[in-house]
Amino acid sequence: xxxxxxxxxxxxxxxxxxxxxxxxxxxxxxxxxxxxxxxxxxxxxxxxxxxxxxxxxxxxxxxxxxxxxxxxxxxxxxxxxxxxxxxxxxxxxxxxxxxxxxxxxxxxxxxxxxxxxxxxxxxxxxxxxxxxxxxxxxxxxxxxxxxxxxxxxxxxxxxxxxxxxxxxxxxxxxxxxxxxxxxxxxxxxxxxxxxxxxxxxxxxxxxxxxxxxxxxxxxxxxxxxxxxxxxxxxxxxxxxxxxxxxxxxxxxxxxxxxxxxxxxxxxxxxxxxxxxxxxxxxxxxxxxxxxxxxxxxxxxxxxxxxxxxxxxxxxxxxxxxxxxxxxxxxxxxxxxxxxxxxxxxxxxxxxxxxxxxxxxxxxxxxxxxxxxxxxxxxxxxxxxxxxxxxxxxxxxxxxxxxxxxxxxxxxxxxxxxxxxxxxxxxxxxxxxxxxxxxxxxxxxxxxxxxxxxxxxxxxxxxxxxxxxxxxxxxxxxxxxxxxxxxxxxxxxxxxxxxxxxxxxxxxxxxxxxxxxxxxxxxxxxxxxxxxxxxxxxxxxxxxxxxxxxxxxxxxxxxxxxxxxxxxxxxxxxxxxxxxxxxxxxxxxxxxxxxxxxxxxxxxxxxxxxxxxxxxxxxxxxxxxxxxxxxxxxxxxxxxxxxxxxxxxxxxxxxxxxxxxxxxxxxxxx
RNA sequence: GCGCCCGUAGCUCAGCAGGAUAGAGCAUCGGUUUCCUAAACCGGGGGUCGCGUGUUCGAGUCACGCCGGGCGCACCA
Numbered sequence: 002x003x004x005x006x007x008x009x010x011x012x013x014x015x016x017x018x019x020x021x022x023x024x025x026x027x028x029x030x031x032x033x034x035x036x037x038x039x040x041x042x043x044x045x046x047x048x049x050x051x052x053x054x055x056x057x058x059x060x061x062x063x064x065x066x067x068x069x070x071x072x073x074x075x076x077x078x079x080x081x082x083x084x085x086x087x088x089x090x091x092x093x094x095x096x097x098x099x100x101x102x103x104x105x106x107x108x109x110x111x112x113x114x115x116x117x118x119x120x121x122x123x124x125x126x127x128x129x130x131x132x133x134x135x136x137x138x139x140x141x142x143x144x145x146x147x148x149x150x151x152x153x154x155x156x157x158x159x160x161x162x163x164x165x166x167x168x169x170x171x172x173x174x175x176x177x178x179x180x181x182x183x184x185x186x187x188x189x190x191x192x193x194x195x196x197x198x199x200x201x202x203x204x205x206x207x208x209x210x211x212x213x214x215x216x217x218x219x220x221x222x223x224x225x226x227x228x229x230x231x232x233x234x235x236x237x238x239x240x241x242x243x244x245x246x247x248x249x250x251x252x253x254x255x256x257x258x259x260x261x262x263x264x265x266x267x268x269x270x271x272x273x274x275x276x277x278x279x280x281x282x283x284x285x286x287x288x289x290x291x292x293x294x295x296x297x298x299x300x301x302x303x304x305x306x307x308x309x310x311x312x313x314x315x316x317x318x319x320x321x322x323x324x325x326x327x328x329x330x331x332x333x334x335x336x337x338x339x340x341x342x343x344x345x346x347x348x349x350x351x352x353x354x355x356x357x358x359x360x361x362x363x364x365x366x367x368x369x370x371x372x373x374x375x376x377x378x379x380x381x382x383x384x385x386x387x388x389x390x391x392x393x394x395x396x397x398x399x400x401x402x403x404x405x406x407x408x409x410x411x412x413x414x415x416x417x418x419x420x421x422x423x424x425x426x427x428x429x430x431x432x433x434x435x436x437x438x439x440x441x442x443x444x445x446x447x448x449x450x451x452x453x454x455x456x457x458x459x460x461x462x463x464x465x466x467x468x469x470x471x472x473x474x475x476x477x478x479x480x481x482x483x484x485x486x487x488x489x490x491x492x493x494x495x496x497x498x499x500x501x502x503x504x505x506x507x508x509x510x511x512x513x514x515x516x517x518x519x520x521x522x523x524x525x526x527x528x529x530x531x532x533x534x535x536x537x538x539x540x541x542x543x544x545x546x547x548x549x550x551x552x553x554x555x556x557x558x559x560x561x562x563x564x565x566x567x568x569x570x571x572x573x574x575x576x577x578x579x580x581x582x583x584x585x586x587x588x589x590x591x592x593x594x595x596x597x598x599x600x601x602x603x604x605x606x607x608x609x610x611x612x613x614x615x616x617x618x619x620x621x622x623x624x625x626x627x628x629x630x631x632x633x634x635x636x637x638x639x640x641x642x643x644x645x646x647x648x649x650x651x652x653x654x655x656x657x658x659x660x661x662x663x664x665x666x667x668x669x670x
Numbered sequence: 671g672c673g674c675c676c677g678u679a680g681c682u683c684a685g686c687a688g689g690a691u692a693g694a695g696c697a698u699c700g701g702u703u704u705c706c707u708a709a710a711c712c713g714g715g716g717g718u719c720g721c722g723u724g725u726u727c728g729a730g731u732c733a734c735g736c737c738g739g740g741c742g743c744a745c746c747a
Contacts, residue, residue: 031687033687033688033689035686035689035690037690038690038691042690046689046690048688048689048690048728051689051727051728054727055726055727060727061727084690085690086689086690086727087689087690128747165747168746168747169746169747170747298745299745301745302745304745307743328744329744329745331745332745333745334745336745338744338745338746338747339746339747340747342747401674401675401741401742402741402742403742404673404674404675404741404742405673405674405742405743406747430674430675432675432676432740432741433740433741455740456739481709484709488707488709489707504709515683515684515695516682516683516684517676517683517684519674519675519676520675520676520683521675521676521740521741523682525682528682528696531695531696531709532709533695533696533709533710534694534695534696534709535683535684535694535695535696536695536709538709539695539709539710541709542707542709542710543710545707545709546706546707546710547706549706549707550706552706553706554706557706598686599686602686602687605686605687606686606687608686610683610684611684611685611686613684614683614684614685614694617684617694617695618684618694621694624710624711625710625711625712627706627710627711628702628710628711628712629711631705631706632706633705633706634705634706635706669707670707670709
């Protein structure tokens with residue numbers, strides 16, 4: 002953990018600048034802390050002297066030297082050196098490493114200034130009408146990593162998965178069962194009980210799309226079905242409810258394979274039946290956030306005015322584009338649009354709706370703890386539930402195409418007098434997952450000319466084109482299983498299987514996190530199957546090797562880790578100080594210490610590729626170290642003890658980095 | 671038309687709040703295993719950071735303008 006050191010250094014530098022140059026503490030430039038290119042130059046680099054050169058009318062070199070001279074002792078810092086204008090600090094290596102080891106598994110100190118408001122993260126939110134695909138995996142991998150990293154930073158998080166059980170996608174599958182397959186509820190139940198239901202619906206959904214395509218008049222069936230579902234109290238609604246329930250259970254199983262979990266499933270149908278929308282509409286009207294348009298093409302609709310940043314209202318009026326700046330919330334036929342329902346949900350999340358759901362236990366995890374779901378009325382015998390909703394901050398993990406609507410949610414919050422909530426209403430957006438030409442062909446898809454002209458092929462549920470999440474995990478698990486069996490022929494099959502599953506999770510989750518979220522991923526099955534180089538399994542392998550050293554230490558020398566490391570206080574430090582063969586050992590320790598800094602940066606910038614790259618880079622650093630510096634076979638006692646200490650800290654930190662990404666560490670690989 | 675995102679090695683991508691010599695993986699060429707797991711390690715070749723102007727002691731990073739590509743701007747969800 003390096004951030005406490007950063008904080009202390011910043012504090013001391015600030016105090017020194019105030020004292021030395023009479024500068025006001027609040028008028029100082031931000032104190033940037035970097036890392037020098039090599040450990041020989043130092044451990045922390047501060048370019049603050051460059052920043053002050055103009056103001057103090059002095060050469061940076063001189064300022065750096067003055068600060069170095071005036072800084073005085075800083076606990077944990079052994080030496081300060083001005084180099085070419087930089088202020089370079091050297092840490093007390095022994096104190097640092099023994100201190101980190103003593104801190105043990107605690108490590109999760111929330112920063113004092115981090116806001117500890119209750120935070121809701123909504124992610125996954127797959128239409129409950131067919132199997133999850135790789136695009137959904139990007140959503141849940143990003144969302145779950147956000148959740149884990151926030152919790153690591155000490156933020157209390159509630160994870161929600163929104164279920165759109167009353168939308169057209171569910172209606173389409175209902176249409177498929179009724180019109181194409183002539184099934185009633187009993188028949189559908191039988192199918193659900195005897196097939197991979199989410200896979201079955203995947204194919205059926207594609208067939209329904211074709212069926213509509215053949216005769217557009219058939220779309221009226223969809224509309225009628227949708228209305229019947231919204232009304233409730235009929236068999237159509239019962240069928241829809243059954244399908245949604247079953248598919249959601251499939252999705253939860255798929256996500257559990259990925260180590261993705263939820264606190265609450267919030268159902269759109271409940272929002273409607275509990276009249277959250279009616280209440281939302283009242284609030285919007287009271288606050289004047291919506292109005293009834295009386296003329297033009299939107300006559301008869303309740304609309305919200307849209308503030309466009311970067312353009313003035315005058316300019317819009319001059320251009321005669323007034324109507325383009327209004328978003329329909331309630332249609333002229335009185336029904337609410339998707340945005341309206343989303344507003345109701347968002348208001349509830351922030352606790353500004355003045356209503357709440359009832360709750361039921363939807364399912365139980367392996368450990369017996371309940372997964373909660375919203376419901377319409379009290380269910381007798383339900384145990385006490387945690388307080389849901391009422392958050393101070395909300396992250397909605399949704400792809401970038403929803404940016405416009407997410408912006409409207411923020412504006413609605415402002416419009417009803419909640420600017421603070423609007424500010425803390427964050428759209429955590431990301432680009433889509435497409436397929437490479439190669440992978441699309443492998444799936445048996447023939448490329449159209451239009452497809453061939455582009456560098457990738459878009460996933461399409463309507464065409465049934467895509468890689469199902471479970472299929473992908475199965476293929477990866479099989480491949481990993483072969484590799485495990487090859488390397489560990491003595492392993493019992495079920496244990497090999499468990500290990501393979503963990504490797505598959507690492508492969509997928511790392512792949513989904515490693516790219517910037519604003520980057521479109523062209524998914525390639527062959528690339529995903531590669532466990533070498535920059536991959537999740539590579540990182541796992543590094544930890545497994547590190548763990549193996551301590552395992553061997555126990556097996557061969559019958560000495561435990563703690564016992565082996567206990568004499569460090571009186572062990573000569575030449576090895577640690579770089580006196581024997583350079584600074585590689587210390588470099589590993591310092592890099593391992595940066596986990597908290599990287600987690601902080603990831604949350605601040607909402608960019609989790611930095612976490613992935615950090616973990617990979619740290620694994621690389623270790624692998625190189627492992628190759629060069631033997632531990633069990635090292636004859637010099639002091640050298641092997643310090644090396645073991647570094648590896649101990651390293652594995653603790655990299656295990657932590659992996660756990661932020663939801664990736665387990667296998668016992669063997 | 672307006673808004674947002676992307677453009678860095680042959681390919682796929684990192685590059686943090688501007689900071690020391692622009693990095694990784696893949697591909698390619700060459701090397702390493704009586705030694706804690708070769709899912710590893712070491713080395714070679716490969717760059718006008720889309721173009722231009724500006725700000726700065728310093729720009730891949732910031733600002734503005736272009737060029738190229740993607741997405742969004744429904745009484746769909």
